[in-house]
Amino acid sequence: MLLKKSQLTNCEDLxxxxxxxxxxxxxxxxxxxxx
Structure with missing residues (x-):
């Protein structure tokens, strides 16, 4: 995954x-x- 972990933690669905x-x-x- 190229997404940052902060993005996944705060807005997983998004x-x-x-x-x-x-x-x-x-x-x-x-x-x-x-x-």
Whole structure:
């Protein structure tokens, strides 16, 4: 995980959602597929 531990401790759900959004964005740019 590249997230800082402080983020996971304070906003675990928010961090997970942010990871999903970031993963989808990277997937659209790199793979060219929609999330």
């Amino acid at each position: 961090s997970v959602n942010h990871q999903v959004v970031l993963y989808c964005f990277v997937g659209i740019v790199v793979i060219g597929s929609n999330c």
